[in-house]
Amino acid sequence: MAHYSSSASSVPSDSNSRILLFRWTVLGLLFLVALAIRLFRLDTPPIDFHPMRQYHSAFIARSYYYQMQENIPEWQREVAAMSAQREASLEPPILEAIAALSYRVAGGEHLWIPRLVSLLCWLIAGIFVYAIALKLGSFEGAVFSVAFFLLLPFTVEASRSFQPEPLMMMFMAIGIYFIILNAESPSLQRLFMSAVFSSLAILLKPTSVFFVYGAYISMLLYRNKDWRQFFDRDSLLFFTLSFLPALLFYGYGIFIAGYMRWKLQTSFIPQLLFDFDFWDGWLKRVRIVMGFTAFLGGFLSVLLFQKGWQKFLLLGLWASYFAYVFTFTYHVHTHDYYHVPLILIVALSLSSFATLISRQIRSESRGWFWQFLFWSTLFAAFVLSAGTSIQAKRKVTNVEGEIQIASTIGKIVNHSTQTIVLDEFDGMSLMYHGQFSGVSWPHTYDIIDGQLWNEPELNAQQRFHELNKNNSMEYFIVTDLSELTEQADLNDFLRSRFVILAENEDYLIFKLPNDLISGSQN
Secondary structure, eight states: OOOOOOOOOSSOOHHHHHHHHHHHHHHHHHHHHHHHHHHTTTTSOSOSSOHHHHHHHHHHHHHHHHHHOSSSOHHHHHHHHHHHHHSOOOSOOHHHHHHHHHHHHHTSOOTHHHHHHHHHHHHHHHHHHHHHHHHHSOHHHHHHHHHHHHHSHHHHHHHTSSSSHHHHHHHHHHHHHHHHHHHHSOOHHHHHHHHHHHHHHHHHOGGGHHHHHHHHHHHHHHHOOOGGGGGSHHHHHHHHHHHHHHHHHHHIIIIISOTTTHHHHHHOOGGGGGOHHHHHHHHHHHHHHTOHHHHHHHHHHGGGSOSSHHHHHHHHHHHHHHHHHHHSHHHHTTOGGGGHHHHHHHHHHHHHHHHHHHHHHHHHOSSHHHHHHHHHHHHHHHHHHHHHHHHHHHHHSOHHHHHHHHHHHHHHTTTOSOEEEEOTTTTHHHHHHHTOOEEEOOOHHHHHHHGGGTOOOOOHHHHHHHHHTTTOOOEEEEOOHHHHHHSHHHHHHHHHHSEEEEEOSSOEEEEOOHHHHHHHTO
């Protein structure tokens, strides 16, 4: 396995010093710009990027934080506990625990704190993307890779999201980096480091198993094409250490306690592979995340690599991505953030294309000016693309107005824990900022998706009885008024059985009187 150590003299020349200073300056500016873009309006509530997923974590963090505080009113503690209890168990609440502890240190509940943690994790991942890309080729290629990874518009929003993806990406990038180091020069220490960081990525998001194992297996096949290498001491140690924590956590939740069994039912739906909507949805998610040009460019750029471990590594990562698409059939065609690992793969793949362009410019130009102009223009395009798209996206939602509506609704329902909510975001932001708790009423698309899991068809009254069976609901809150109109049977049921408590152009609140609760269930 080739090593990539430089043979610089103990006292570097002036030319080498200038080159080194220039490179550090470029990288420093790149990371500072990436940080500055992400810090812009970081204190804005996370309504503009997958609010249901972010508020899921926010509810759990709030419950942890309130449990630590003695001066929290009992009604707030009860609402927070009930909201967290109603959230499905998705992953180990690592970021949520960090957020709760940070709230306590900061003296208050500030959602920008876990978002700051997330973006810092993404920047750390960027450091290791640069380190990996530098091993793949040239400095220019590595800079292009990390610029793509940091400044792609989608990554700016995804990286400041209160969800586990940024942490997963950090651990995944570090794990792949140590996998490469261990393949170059095997040692027990490097193997252990690669296994530990890989295990953290897999524990946070089991989907990352495809990518860390794809990297490990591709490097293993390049070094020795004997299949028996998969059963030697090092490989068994890596696979055991990297997968054991996730096996214990998710294995208990799925096979023993059963509260995570739904994950198996909603992830792999093989019939979707024969449905046009699946492929259409997958392509739409790819377009949202990075666009088809970058996707195809990254895929074809692998062909530019000469035969070697670099090509093996990238082919292994691409193969892992397609295996991942064929496995998580539901999520990859409906959830764009499930394609976050693809950003790392494309960023690394494009390093070969950037290296080729840089060498071509260097060979045809006589001075540094044209190289500087090209890279400066490219960098400016990245920054402008990221900055303008993010700023435009954050102006779409009237955050302050949404919070005011939520606060008003919370007071109207007396911060009840017994509500049903029909809201664009499943009521997550509404309940969080209004400080009340409840369950969400499905949208039309949720009901259609339920057919994939063979859920029984229910009319509005039957569905209400199912939700009300063990909860004795007091209020039905509607903020998605167009959806209420579309669900005509629900509209008729609510208006015939509920009392309208409040109504305006923003919301409609129904109350079921106590003497009608039992009657509605007969």
